[in-house]
Amino acid sequence: MVETQIxxxxxxxxxxxxxxxxxxxxxxxxxxVSNLKIPSSGHIYFTLKDEFAQIQAVxxxxxxxxxxxxxxxxxxxxxxxxxxxxxxxGVYQIIIDYIExxxxxxxxxxxxxxxxxxxxxxxFEEKFKKKLPFFxxxxxxxxxxxxxxxxxxxxxxxxxxxxLHILVYPVKVQGDEAAKEIxxxxxxxxxxxxxxxxxxGRGGGSIEDLWAFNEEIVARxxxxxxxxxxxxxxxxxxxxxxxxxxxxxxxxxxxxxxLVISSKEEIQKDLHFLQSRLxxxxxxxxxxxxxxxxxxxxxxxxxxxxxxxxxYYQKIDELTSRIDKKTHNLISGKKxxxxxxxxxxxxxxxxxxxxxxxxxxxxxxxxxxSGMKSLIANYKKEYLKRFEILNFLNPYSQxxxxxxxxxxxxxxxxxxxxxxxxxxxxxxxTLKDGKISCEVD
Amino acid sequence: xxNEIKFEDAFGKLENIVKKLEEGNLxxxxxxxxxxxxxxxxxxxxxxxxxxxxKVEILxxxxxxxxxxxxxxxxxxxxxxx
Numbered sequence: 001m002v003e004t005q006i007x008x009x010x011x012x013x014x015x016x017x018x019x020x021x022x023x024x025x026x027x028x029x030x031x032x033v034s035n036l037k038i039p040s041s042g043h044i045y046f047t048l049k050d051e052f053a054q055i056q057a058v059x060x061x062x063x064x065x066x067x068x069x070x071x072x073x074x075x076x077x078x079x080x081x082x083x084x085x086x087x088x089x090g091v092y093q094i095i096i097d098y099i100e101x102x103x104x105x106x107x108x109x110x111x112x113x114x115x116x117x118x119x120x121x122x123x124f125e126e127k128f129k130k131k132l133p134f135f136x137x138x139x140x141x142x143x144x145x146x147x148x149x150x151x152x153x154x155x156x157x158x159x160x161x162x163x164l165h166i167l168v169y170p171v172k173v174q175g176d177e178a179a180k181e182i183x184x185x186x187x188x189x190x191x192x193x194x195x196x197x198x199x200x201g202r203g204g205g206s207i208e209d210l211w212a213f214n215e216e217i218v219a220r221x222x223x224x225x226x227x228x229x230x231x232x233x234x235x236x237x238x239x240x241x242x243x244x245x246x247x248x249x250x251x252x253x254x255x256x257x258x259l260v261i262s263s264k265e266e267i268q269k270d271l272h273f274l275q276s277r278l279x280x281x282x283x284x285x286x287x288x289x290x291x292x293x294x295x296x297x298x299x300x301x302x303x304x305x306x307x308x309x310x311x312y313y314q315k316i317d318e319l320t321s322r323i324d325k326k327t328h329n330l331i332s333g334k335k336x337x338x339x340x341x342x343x344x345x346x347x348x349x350x351x352x353x354x355x356x357x358x359x360x361x362x363x364x365x366x367x368x369x370s371g372m373k374s375l376i377a378n379y380k381k382e383y384l385k386r387f388e389i390l391n392f393l394n395p396y397s398q399x400x401x402x403x404x405x406x407x408x409x410x411x412x413x414x415x416x417x418x419x420x421x422x423x424x425x426x427x428x429x430t431l432k433d434g435k436i437s438c439e440v441d
Numbered sequence: 442x443x444n445e446i447k448f449e450d451a452f453g454k455l456e457n458i459v460k461k462l463e464e465g466n467l468x469x470x471x472x473x474x475x476x477x478x479x480x481x482x483x484x485x486x487x488x489x490x491x492x493x494x495x496k497v498e499i500l501x502x503x504x505x506x507x508x509x510x511x512x513x514x515x516x517x518x519x520x521x522x523x
Contacts, residue, residue, distance in 0.1 A: 134448075134449055134452075135448055135449070135452075135490070137493050145499055145513070150513075154497060154513075157495070157497075162495070163491070163493045163494055163495035164493065164495060164496075165493060165494055165495070165496045165498075166496065166497045166498065166513070167498050167499070167500060167510065168497065168498065168499040168500065168513055169499075169500050170499060170500070170501075188500070188508075189500075264490070264493075267452075267490065268490055270452075271452070271455075271483060271486050271487060271490065274455050274456060274459050274479075274483060275480075275483045275487075277459045277462075277463065278455075278458070278459050278462065278476060278479045278480065278483065281459070281462040281463050281465070281472075281476075282462065282472055282473070282476045285462075285465065285469065285472055286469075289469060402468065402469060402470045403469070
């Protein structure tokens with residue numbers, strides 16, 4: 001009879017344990033996560049399964065820190081670990097040291113997960129984006145003091161001759177401490193009340209190198225910053241969570257510097273434009289007023305009183321002589337017919353006809369005289385009207401309204417342009433009630 | 442610089458003055474006054490823009506938690522010297 005070996009439970013379990021634990025020391029396994037539990041101990045317990053089987057799995061708290069993404073039910077994963085047997089309950093499980101999502105990289109998944117989470121919390125919303133400062137005076141930069149980012153930024157500033165005041169908050173930009181240091185830097189620089197804008201970033205690198213900028217703590221710090229934040233991480237093609245939370249994303253650190261400088265140059269341009277508009281408007285106003293004064297002067301010359309009086313005298317003379325001539329002609333004409341009539345009268349002696357013709361003659365004379373008088377009176381009225389206008393337009397009467405006539409003291413010549421005078425030259429300003437002597441300075 | 446008006450305020454004032462002048466319903470006297478004010482403001486603005494210093498500094502944490510600000514170039518040189 002063959003001797004049958006009878007094991008005690010613990011003996012068998014010990015053998016199984018030894019067997020399993022030596023044969024499955026480091027294995028790779030793929031499956032779907034289900035039944036996930038994370039008790040307060042911080043360890044992660046779940047079941048890994050495929051269509052036909054399942055195995056208990058655990059990720060201990062110490063390992064959990066190394067996993068960037070959140071392990072979730074339904075996730076297909078590839079894990080590395082070892083099999084252990086829990087003797088007290090007769091179960092075996094896999095203790096996982098490393099886990100990554102199947103299909104996409106772990107970092108990629110972590111990125112997507114955090115992005116979705118923060119988006120859900122509203123951190124990327126447009127309404128929270130702060131405007132970059134109107135005119136940046138002092139810029140805080142959270143980056144590595146020995147990295148490419150600060151070098152590039154200083155290079156741009158030197159090349160653009162920009163006078164910017166930069167305060168660097170030195171941090172590690174990669175490694176375990178990086179995210180915490182960066183978040184701290186953002187917080188610390190927020191304590192300076194004279195910093196107008198923050199640049200947070202680093203030069204290019206692998207996705208692992210840039211990882212700190214994909215950490216929630218950095219995202220939260222950027223979101224909490226009262227100072228507008230420009231995120232400037234890596235190269236154009238690198239997108240990080242910081243870029244989404246920041247008020248402005250610059251494709252590179254150099255671009256961030258350009259952004260800040262050009263906003264200052266924009267202001268400078270606006271200022272120059274305002275200055276020239278200021279000068280233009282006043283100059284055109286003066287030009288307009290000067291033209292008006294010149295017009296008034298030329299009108300005064302055209303209607304100068306003496307000239308006008310002469311003109312009207314001449315006209316009056318001319319009219320008088322014309323009237324005289326006409327009257328004379330008429331009279332002489334009538335005289336002729338009178339003589340004829342008189343001859344007829346002498347022939348017929350009609351005494352009443354003579355007196356009638358005398359009457360008619362008197363009437364004609366009267367009409368011509370009164371016509372002439374009203375003509376002269378009319379012209380006189382016209383003249384007086386013009387004279388009144390003239391008086392109104394008289395340049396001297398304008399002096400009471402704030403204008404003055406500016407003359408050089410030495411020769412009395414009129415000063416119309418700034419170019420006519422030199423510093424130190426004496427000027428005489430004629431105002432309504434007198435003159436002021438002054439000097440150009 | 443004594444004039445402690447904020448750049449943004451000075452700039453805003455200047456913009457208003459130019460607008461007022463351009464509307465043109467002012468007497469010569471008023472225009473001159475505004476012009477003079479505008480020129481002064483634009484000088485203040487230009488000065489403030491140019492006065493911004495080109496400075497690169499670094500914040501250094503002291504042992505006892507105090508913070509020190511040092512010129513950046515010097516800091517870098519010290520680092521490399523050591």
